[in-house]
Each structure stands twice: as structure tokens, then as C-alpha cells.
Amino acid sequence: MSRKAKRNGGDDIKMSDIARHAGVSPMTVSRALRAPSTVSEKMRRKVDAAVREFGYLPNRIAGSLSSKRSNVVGLIVPSIQNSLYANMIQAISDVLRGNGFHLMIANSGHRLDDEEALVSALLAQRVCGLVLHNTMHTKGVRDLVAKTGVPVIETGNLPVEPLDMAVSYSNFEAARAMTAHLGRLGYRKIGFVTLPLRDNDRSEERRSGYFAALKELGLPADPSLVLEAPGGFSEGGDALVRLIQTHPGLDAGFFAGDVLAVGALFECQRRGWAVPGRVAIASFDDLDLLRHAVPTVTTLRIPRHEIGRRSAELLVNLLLGASPERIRIDVGFEIVQREST
Amino acid sequence: MSRKAKRNGGDDIKMSDIARHAGVSPMTVSRALRAPSTVSEKMRRKVDAAVREFGYLPNRIAGSLSSKRSNVVGLIVPSIQNSLYANMIQAISDVLRGNGFHLMIANSGHRLDDEEALVSALLAQRVCGLVLHNTMHTKGVRDLVAKTGVPVIETGNLPVEPLDMAVSYSNFEAARAMTAHLGRLGYRKIGFVTLPLRDNDRSEERRSGYFAALKELGLPADPSLVLEAPGGFSEGGDALVRLIQTHPGLDAGFFAGDVLAVGALFECQRRGWAVPGRVAIASFDDLDLLRHAVPTVTTLRIPRHEIGRRSAELLVNLLLGASPERIRIDVGFEIVQREST
DNA sequence: TTATAGGATGGTAGCGATACCAAGAGAACG
DNA sequence: CGTTCTCTTGGTATCGCTACCATCCTATAA
Structure with a gap:
């Protein structure tokens, strides 16, 4: 044939x-x-x-049409090229698959408008559930969700008023805890490097947490100690260098995003700055890398895998008949003290 | 309401x-x-x-049933938690989205039987195309593909006889080229650390390439210079240490997988072994990390993004009416010489 | 003016499954 | 031995959309 x-x-x-x-x-x-x-x-x-x-x-298409039930869950992440999301995706994927569901993945590129378009497209595919790694949404998204009534799980941050269900940690609390931790270790001039703040409540909350902790520590809140950088190794290094140039007395840098901290660490190695002797480095999110770098890097452990697992479990249970409830799960976080601070 | x-x-x-x-x-x-x-x-x-x-x-479900056309492409990767795949996924996702298609992602966990189950499930969802990051398949997969006639793209390796279309580089040639490169640089006792070989033709080809190059270089093919390691930082470090213990004269290590090379580099830093003074380190796949590590790491640049893009483009063109052809695209690779060798 | 082409609209019959209800077959009971 | 109940099985009518063909209308040619 x-x-x-x-x-x-x-x-x-x-x-x-x-x-x-x-x-x-x-x-x-x-x-x-x-x-x-x-x-x-x-x-x-x-x-x-x-x-x-x-x-x-x-033919599951025919089956879905007839039964008005689908076995596909939609997921929207800001970016696929990021191991943080990868951990969560893996967990979601595993749980779903174990229960006969499938995963349709889309990435919004951190753009809220794109998120709306994707939500719309996924709903047109009649996904039976939605996981959004984002808690800021356009009105369009809120309307669509309300109108269709699909179960939705928000992750990545703990929204004050979830669309439906939320599974996350508090970016504010996490950043505050790490900053406080650095304070407890005796650091007094702590720089803060953040991912872009625009359209990103997670970044904003982290910065607020940083300032809140400074206040509690009785340290001055100096805006020039805060630098915004797109994620990436070089950007982390650059940010640290700039901070030290403007603030020679800087004794610690808290890098609240992606691989910024590792970039900074590499830059220190290159320049021969002792870590933590010359400057201490703390990171956000427990990438494998941080545990193996020399020196090992202090960070926040966010249970990404658990977030994925619990999100998927919530959805699956609901779809399998559990009664819906507006849950807001705080999975917490943990400070991992290592050699770099 | x-x-x-x-x-x-x-x-x-x-x-x-x-x-x-x-x-x-x-x-x-x-x-x-x-x-x-x-x-x-x-x-x-x-x-x-x-x-x-x-x-x-x-309702696209109804639309698909009626028109017998779907706008969902299925993708099966061995693991989602790997930035190599992430690069490719991002590219696929972008191209598809630009043309109104969606992506359903599943991971096989490197298990061929699971791949078969997933292919079957995706075909039941009537995906309009399939991308498999794998070129070894069970008979079941081959039968399903032949029977349904869905367009399939294989990536990750260049199969001798593709199921349908293939977009990849040659693992054999890449490993051979890097080994030859090390030889040209003057290294004479080159260790080889590979990912598990079982059910993985990519790993096997890389090892064959290594041996082929040794032969061309006139170097002895010593099986004890080859170590198998699951991916991971520690495993890379462990492997290097074991190689050096058994072969004190080892002057280079070629780490053909994942983050093994970086793990080895960190281990060297920890032990104070100069890289490349004491031992040179080469890697496979141009992770961002390798360009920023100290020293920067010599590696093979595999155009993962291009693989994803071209795979998706092939599918999209076909679905949009282009005539099918049994294409086998070799996207090639590139040796990136850096400080570590 | 009539013939004819061509574009815009509508009607009808599925696509391939499932929901829902009806019917038949045994089993258990008085 | 008839009745009721439960367990299986089958028939029919959708599910919401699109393919396909028929129809109609307007424009152009003869």
C-alpha cells in the first residue's frame, strides 16, 4: 500500500x-x-x-465529542527552556499519564496577551483542565475561565484571589526569608538582582520580600542595590560587577532568578574574588548545578516537582469525580545554606 | 451562576x-x-x-471529527528534564504555533515499551503528526506508523532506514570528530564517558565514533578507558576520578552526555587539578553553561534549535499540502574549541 | 434581452464515538 | 409457576462541526 x-x-x-x-x-x-x-x-x-x-x-476525538469529556490537560508556562519548569512539567506529565490523561503544552514567552490567546486556543481544543504558571492574567483570561468553568490551577506564585485553585509557594516570603538569612549571617550590604519586573508578579513579590527583610533587619533600603537583569549567566556576572563598582562595600548578592547566581559565581572565579570571602552569593531555586558548583551555592529550595505533582493530582481527582473546592495550597520553601554564604 | x-x-x-x-x-x-x-x-x-x-x-473537537483533520502534533522525548530537549521543544512549539498547530508532549523515560504505549495513545488522539526523539523502535511502533500513515519525524540520531522523515546529526560522526580533535591537539590517552548504552543507539554510536577516531589516530582502543555513567554532575566527576585512578597517564576526558563534563570540571576545581593542564575536558552538546564555566569547556555544538525548527517545518509544510517525501536531513554539528582542551 | 459563468449562501448528511433507554435473559423469591 | 429484580445487550439519537452539492444572485457576454 x-x-x-x-x-x-x-x-x-x-x-x-x-x-x-x-x-x-x-x-x-x-x-x-x-x-x-x-x-x-x-x-x-x-x-x-x-x-x-x-x-x-x-478514535478519541469522536469519543470526546460524544461524551463531552476530554482527557487532555493544557499547560501554559512562560518558557519551556528552563529547568524549573521542566521539573514541574515532568511531574505533571507523570501523574496525568498514570491516570490516562495527556498534556498539551504551550509557552507564553512571559507575554500576557499571548497567554490569553493560548488559553483561548486550548479551550477551543476543549481541554478538561488548565495549569497556568502565572497568576497575573488579562481580563480575557479571567472571563474565559469563568465562562467555560474549566478547572484551573495557578502556580508560580500564591495569588491573593485565585481564579480557581492554586498550588505554589510565596515569592514574597521566600525572598524575605533568604534576605533575612543573609542578615543573620552578618551580611550588611546585600545587593539584589531580579529578573524583569514588568508583567511579572513573581519578580515583584521577590523584590518586596527583599525590602521587607531589610527593614526588619534595620538595614537601609537602598534602591541602587537592586538591579534588574534578564536571566542568563552573563547577565548575572555583569550585574554583580556593576553592583560592586557602585557599592564597593557590598558583601553579599542575592540573585533572585534563573542562572544569575551561577553567572556571578563564574565571574568571581574569573576575577579571583573569593566567594564568600570577598562577596557572598545566594540564589533562588535549587538547580542541581548549585549543589555541585565550587563553592556550592546557598539557595532556596522550591519544591517544583511537588508543585507539579499536586497540581496534577488536584486536577485528576476533580476530573475523576471529587467535589470541586477553591483550594490554595502553599507548598512552602526551604533555605539551603551552603558554602557561598 | x-x-x-x-x-x-x-x-x-x-x-x-x-x-x-x-x-x-x-x-x-x-x-x-x-x-x-x-x-x-x-x-x-x-x-x-x-x-x-x-x-x-x-469546538475544535467537533471540527476535527468532521473534517478528519487535527491540528495537534505529538512529541515524544526520552525526558523532559533536559535542556537539550527543551531547546528543541521550544523551536517546535514556536513553529507549530505560528501555523495554528498545537503540541502534545509525552516522555518515554528512555523506555521503548513506553514509547510504544505513547505512540498508540497519541494516535488515538488522532494527532496529525509525530516527532520522536529516538530512532530505535519496537515493532509495535513501526506497525502503528505504517498502518496509520501519520507523518513521523525522527530526531536524535540519523537512522539508516527512517520510519518516514528524519532530522538530526550523526552521533557517530560527532563523537569521531571530537575524539579526532583531541588527538590533533596532542592528547594521547583519551578517556570516554558515555551515558547508558542499553536501548540507546545514540550512546552506542557515540562510542563507536570514539573508537573509530582512536583507530584513525593510531591510538590503542582500550575498553577500560570507556566508562558508562548515568547523566548528572556527580556521575561525571566520579567517572573522571575513576579513570584517573586506573589510568594515571590520562590526559583528556571526553564526556559524551548531559552534564557529565561540567561535573568533571567541578571535581577538578575541588581537587585542584588544572584543566587542561592536568587533564583536558571535552563535552557533547553546547549547553550555555559550558561557555561560561571557568575554564570554558570545549564541546560539540549540536543545532538543537534548528532540529526542532526544521522538524516542525517539515511537518507543517506536509500538512499544509506539500507532497510527502522520505527526507533525511543531516543538520551537522560543529566543534567549539575552548579553554578546557 | 437572454444566456452563462462565477461567487456567495444554505441544506443535508455524515464524521465515529457515547448516553440513554428499552428489551431480553437468567436468578431468586414467594 | 409467575413475578420481580438484576445483569447484559442492542437500538437510536445525538455531540458540534464540516464536506458536498444545490441554489440563488449578480455580472458579463452575446
């Missing part, structure tokens, strides 16, 4: 074909496949035989 | 509702949405107004 012919789907087998060949009704085939226990042993055997003989693959 | 009520979908708006309110036929609505140019200005305006008024979202 030519490839073209196959592409045209000439030999698609449908449930009624299986039914005919098995000598039963389509409904029996349907039941034998989805709920084998409701069908007699004899029927099941006939159906199974026919299914195997023809290599029948049920 | 209660959330429960909404979840039950009581207020679902369908195309015929829009048609009624716009005073046109459902077909006109369908056309106005999918091919506006085939509908008169007046009709289009009426439809658009009604769509906006009710916030209508077309």
Missing part, C-alpha cells in the same frame, strides 16, 4: 467494523474497551480478538 | 446558536471563521458581532 493512500486514511477502522467482525453491537465494543467489567467474558473475548486482529485504535 | 453549573457545561454555545443570532446559516459562520475571504463583508460582520457578543469558542 502506498504511503499516500495511507495518508488519505483509506483504511481507517472504526468501532462498527470491529462490532461487525466480532458479531456484537458497537455499544458492546465501546463498553468492552472502556469498562470491561460491565461486559460478559465471552463478549469481551470476541471484541478483544477483533481489536487485535485489525489493530483497532479507538 | 454557580461554578458547578458551569462545569456541567449548561451554557455551551454552539455554532448554530451563533448562526441563529447572526441571522445566517451555520455554514456561513463556519466559513466566516475559517476562511473569511470566502464570505461577503456583510456576513462576516454579522458573524463577528455575534461571536464577540457571546464569546463563542468553536
Whole structure:
């Protein structure tokens, strides 16, 4: 058979074909496949035989349309190229798969408008649930969610008023805790490097947490100690260098995002600045890398995997019949003190 | 309206509702949405107004069933938690989205049986195309692909006989080139650390490439210079230490996988071994990290992004009407010489 | 003016499954 | 032995959309 012919789907087998060949009704085939226990042993055997003989693959599109249920969950992350999200995605994917669901992934590139377009597209695909790694949304997104009533899980931050359900940690508390930790260790001039603040409540909360801790420590809140940098190794290094140039007395840098801290660490190695002797370095998010770098880097451990797992579990339970509730789960965080501070 | 009520979908708006309110036929609505140019200005305006008024979202499940076309592409990667795949996924996702397609992602965990189950599940969802980051498949996978005739793209390696289309580089050639490069630089006792070989033709090819190059260099092929390690920082460090213990004369290590090389580099820093003075280090795959580490690390640049982009483009073109051809694209690779060798 | 082409609209019949209800077959009971 | 109940099975009517063909209308040619 030519490839073209196959592409045209000439030999698609449908449930009624299986039914005919098995000598039963389509409904029996349907039941034998989805709920084998409701069908007699004899029927099941006939159906199974026919299914195997023809290599029948049920058409879930038709099934979804008919039953008005889908088994696909939509996920929107700001970026796929980031191991933080990867951890969460893996967990979500595993839980879903274990329960017969699938994952449709899209990335918004940190753009709220794009998020709206993607939510819309995913809802058009009639996903049965949505996970959004973001808690700031356009009005359009809020309307769509309200209108369709899909279960939604927000992660990445703890929203004051979740759309539906939320599973996250508090960026504010985490940043505050780390800054306080640095204060307790005796650092007095603590720089703060953040990811872009625009359209990103997570970054904003981290910065607020930093300032809150400074206040509690009785340290002056100097805005020039805060630098905004796009994520990346070089950017982290650059930021540290700039901070030290403007503030020669800087004794610690808290890098609240991505791989900034490691970039800073490399820059120190390059310039021969002792870490933590000349300057201490703290990071956000426990990348594997930080545990192995020399020196190892103090950081915040955010249970990304747990966030993914619990998000997916919430969705799955709901879809499998649990009663909906407006849950807001705080998975917390942990300070991991290492050699760099 | 209660959330429960909404979840039950009581207020679902369908195309015929829009048609009624716009005073046109459902077909006109369908056309106005999918091919506006085939509908008169007046009709289009009426439809658009009604769509906006009710916030209508077309049901793509119904659309797909009816048209027998889907706009979802399936992707199976060995693991999501790996920035190599992430680069490719991002590129695929971007190209697809630009053309109105979506991506369903699954991970096989490097298990061929799981791959088969996932292919089967994705085909049941009637994906319109498949990207497999793997070129070893079970018979089941080959049968499914042949039977359904979905366009398939294999990546990650250049198969001798592709299922359909393939976009990749040659693991054999890449490993051979890097080993030869080390030889040219004067290294004579080159260790090789590989990811697990089982069920992984990519790893196997890399090892073969290493041996082929040794032979060309006139160096002895010593199997004890080859170590198998699961990916990870510690594993890379451990492997290097073991190699140096058993072969004190080792002057270079080629780490053909994941973050092994960086782990080895960190271990050297920790032990005060000069790189490349005491031992040179080469890696596979141009992680950002390698360009910023101290010293910067020599590696192979595999155009992961291009692999993703071209894979997606091939699929999209095919789905948009291009004639199918059994293409096998070699995107090549590049040796990036840096400080570590 | 009539014929004819061509573009815009609408009606109808599915796409391939499932929901829902009806009917038949045994089992258990009085 | 008839009745009721439960367990299986089958028939029918959708699910919401699109393909396909028929129809209609306007514009241009003859």
C-alpha cells in the first residue's frame, strides 16, 4: 500500500467494523474497551480478538465529542527552556499519564496577551483542565475561565484571589526569608538582582520580600542595590560587577532568578574574588548545578516537582469525580545554606 | 451562576446558536471563521458581532471529527528534564504555533515499551503528526506508523532506514570528530564517558565514533578507558576520578552526555587539578553553561534549535499540502574549541 | 434581452464515538 | 409457576462541526 493512500486514511477502522467482525453491537465494543467489567467474558473475548486482529485504535476525538469529556490537560508556562519548569512539567506529565490523561503544552514567552490567546486556543481544543504558571492574567483570561468553568490551577506564585485553585509557594516570603538569612549571617550590604519586573508578579513579590527583610533587619533600603537583569549567566556576572563598582562595600548578592547566581559565581572565579570571602552569593531555586558548583551555592529550595505533582493530582481527582473546592495550597520553601554564604 | 453549573457545561454555545443570532446559516459562520475571504463583508460582520457578543469558542473537537483533520502534533522525548530537549521543544512549539498547530508532549523515560504505549495513545488522539526523539523502535511502533500513515519525524540520531522523515546529526560522526580533535591537539590517552548504552543507539554510536577516531589516530582502543555513567554532575566527576585512578597517564576526558563534563570540571576545581593542564575536558552538546564555566569547556555544538525548527517545518509544510517525501536531513554539528582542551 | 459563468449562501448528511433507554435473559423469591 | 429484580445487550439519537452539492444572485457576454 502506498504511503499516500495511507495518508488519505483509506483504511481507517472504526468501532462498527470491529462490532461487525466480532458479531456484537458497537455499544458492546465501546463498553468492552472502556469498562470491561460491565461486559460478559465471552463478549469481551470476541471484541478483544477483533481489536487485535485489525489493530483497532479507538478514535478519541469522536469519543470526546460524544461524551463531552476530554482527557487532555493544557499547560501554559512562560518558557519551556528552563529547568524549573521542566521539573514541574515532568511531574505533571507523570501523574496525568498514570491516570490516562495527556498534556498539551504551550509557552507564553512571559507575554500576557499571548497567554490569553493560548488559553483561548486550548479551550477551543476543549481541554478538561488548565495549569497556568502565572497568576497575573488579562481580563480575557479571567472571563474565559469563568465562562467555560474549566478547572484551573495557578502556580508560580500564591495569588491573593485565585481564579480557581492554586498550588505554589510565596515569592514574597521566600525572598524575605533568604534576605533575612543573609542578615543573620552578618551580611550588611546585600545587593539584589531580579529578573524583569514588568508583567511579572513573581519578580515583584521577590523584590518586596527583599525590602521587607531589610527593614526588619534595620538595614537601609537602598534602591541602587537592586538591579534588574534578564536571566542568563552573563547577565548575572555583569550585574554583580556593576553592583560592586557602585557599592564597593557590598558583601553579599542575592540573585533572585534563573542562572544569575551561577553567572556571578563564574565571574568571581574569573576575577579571583573569593566567594564568600570577598562577596557572598545566594540564589533562588535549587538547580542541581548549585549543589555541585565550587563553592556550592546557598539557595532556596522550591519544591517544583511537588508543585507539579499536586497540581496534577488536584486536577485528576476533580476530573475523576471529587467535589470541586477553591483550594490554595502553599507548598512552602526551604533555605539551603551552603558554602557561598 | 454557580461554578458547578458551569462545569456541567449548561451554557455551551454552539455554532448554530451563533448562526441563529447572526441571522445566517451555520455554514456561513463556519466559513466566516475559517476562511473569511470566502464570505461577503456583510456576513462576516454579522458573524463577528455575534461571536464577540457571546464569546463563542468553536469546538475544535467537533471540527476535527468532521473534517478528519487535527491540528495537534505529538512529541515524544526520552525526558523532559533536559535542556537539550527543551531547546528543541521550544523551536517546535514556536513553529507549530505560528501555523495554528498545537503540541502534545509525552516522555518515554528512555523506555521503548513506553514509547510504544505513547505512540498508540497519541494516535488515538488522532494527532496529525509525530516527532520522536529516538530512532530505535519496537515493532509495535513501526506497525502503528505504517498502518496509520501519520507523518513521523525522527530526531536524535540519523537512522539508516527512517520510519518516514528524519532530522538530526550523526552521533557517530560527532563523537569521531571530537575524539579526532583531541588527538590533533596532542592528547594521547583519551578517556570516554558515555551515558547508558542499553536501548540507546545514540550512546552506542557515540562510542563507536570514539573508537573509530582512536583507530584513525593510531591510538590503542582500550575498553577500560570507556566508562558508562548515568547523566548528572556527580556521575561525571566520579567517572573522571575513576579513570584517573586506573589510568594515571590520562590526559583528556571526553564526556559524551548531559552534564557529565561540567561535573568533571567541578571535581577538578575541588581537587585542584588544572584543566587542561592536568587533564583536558571535552563535552557533547553546547549547553550555555559550558561557555561560561571557568575554564570554558570545549564541546560539540549540536543545532538543537534548528532540529526542532526544521522538524516542525517539515511537518507543517506536509500538512499544509506539500507532497510527502522520505527526507533525511543531516543538520551537522560543529566543534567549539575552548579553554578546557 | 437572454444566456452563462462565477461567487456567495444554505441544506443535508455524515464524521465515529457515547448516553440513554428499552428489551431480553437468567436468578431468586414467594 | 409467575413475578420481580438484576445483569447484559442492542437500538437510536445525538455531540458540534464540516464536506458536498444545490441554489440563488449578480455580472458579463452575446
